[in-house]
Amino acid sequence: MTTTPLTVAVLGPGGVGGLIGGLLARDGHRVICLAGERTAAALARDGLHVRSGQFGEFTARVEAATELREPVDAAFVTVKETALAAALDRMPPQALGTGIVVPLLNGLDHMALLREHYPAGRVVAGTIRVEATRTAPGRIEHTSPFATIELAAPVEEFAEQLRRTGLDVTLREDETAMLWSKLSFLAPFALLTTRHADGIGAVRTEHRGELLAVLDEIAAVTKAVGAPADARTLLASFDRIPGAMKSSMQRDVEAGRPTELDAIGGAVLRAAAAHSVPTPTITRLVRELS
Structure with missing residues (x-):
């Protein structure tokens, strides 16, 4: 080496x-x-x-x-x-x-x-x-x-x-599996922390039902594109990370900078549309953050 x-x-x-x-x-x-x-x-x-x-x-x-x-x-x-x-x-x-x-x-x-x-x-x-x-x-x-x-x-x-x-x-x-492994975590993290202007700890306690709905939707999209995904495994990851963690999208909003909403949420919605996967919660979050 x-x-x-x-x-x-x-x-x-x-x-x-x-x-x-x-x-x-x-x-x-x-x-x-x-x-x-x-x-x-x-x-x-x-x-x-x-x-x-x-x-x-x-x-x-x-x-x-x-x-x-x-x-x-x-x-x-x-x-x-x-x-x-x-x-x-x-x-x-x-x-x-x-x-x-x-x-x-x-x-x-x-x-x-x-x-x-x-x-x-x-x-x-x-x-x-x-x-x-x-x-x-x-x-x-x-x-x-x-x-x-x-x-x-x-x-x-x-x-x-x-x-x-x-x-x-x-x-x-597997490049596709790798990229979607990150996006299936990042999209819920970014969309929910930014929408509620709080760390992931508050999201997973005060908005847990919404978190569960987003994880079900992102897991369905991830499977549709041919990558492995499981909503329960994703939830376990969210429950392990430090509660004060913020997403980069949330920090961008706080600083008045342009956000990566299209690169993150938009990418999920485009894949969902291409594979006819319903994503009502993610669609609403992207609309509310636009």
């Missing part, structure tokens, strides 16, 4: 990208953060400062630019789905070289866009489960007791390099 340091680009060094970039840089890898001029200047000057109950508090030196200008071994795409199309200008396909592209975005539709923009075989589907927030350029708060990445490709050496940083990394064979 190689231990040669990687050169990794991070397109969008926010909560997720900043955490990954900081961990990789701390472990000795070369990290190039791609961002707007103000953020890039702050990162080049001050580095990435991460505060995490799991990984500790540290500052890691990184490089920063507004556009990728050299080949890399891998490029994480960690912008919000709402900013993806514009952000790709910062990472031209010809500059990427033979590196892999690893999107860690919410939803499903980004995969087709990225495989049109970059060589399709180099785009490795990925998911991450984490609560991490950028509080200022280069300052990352990691508040969940986990940071779990799944990758749907035979990239064992790359996965092992990520594990060495402390990240929990699993390789999956």
Whole structure:
């Protein structure tokens, strides 16, 4: 197994990208953060400062630019789905070289866009489960007791390099099952915490009936697209996570930022329509949040 340091680009060094970039840089890898001029200047000057109950508090030196200008071994795409199309200008396909592209975005539709923009075989589907927030350029708060990445490709050496940083990394064979495994959890989490403006603890106690209805609907859609799903297993996951956890969609609403409602709720409704699965509760939540 190689231990040669990687050169990794991070397109969008926010909560997720900043955490990954900081961990990789701390472990000795070369990290190039791609961002707007103000953020890039702050990162080049001050580095990435991460505060995490799991990984500790540290500052890691990184490089920063507004556009990728050299080949890399891998490029994480960690912008919000709402900013993806514009952000790709910062990472031209010809500059990427033979590196892999690893999107860690919410939803499903980004995969087709990225495989049109970059060589399709180099785009490795990925998911991450984490609560991490950028509080200022280069300052990352990691508040969940986990940071779990799944990758749907035979990239064992790359996965092992990520594990060495402390990240929990699993390789999956079924891309559809992997993406829907996350979406079947994320959609209820995001829609309900945002609709009720509260943490998941309040949702699972004060709005449990609504939670159960959403889980039944999302499990039905997930099964219809050919991925495994079980509403009781999903509920057990919701009952285990810290009650104070908020979704990124909820945080976006609180901050007055555009939300990923279409990437998350819209993706579920499009799949439900394609497979004729009724989703009255999810449909209502998406309408109320629109």
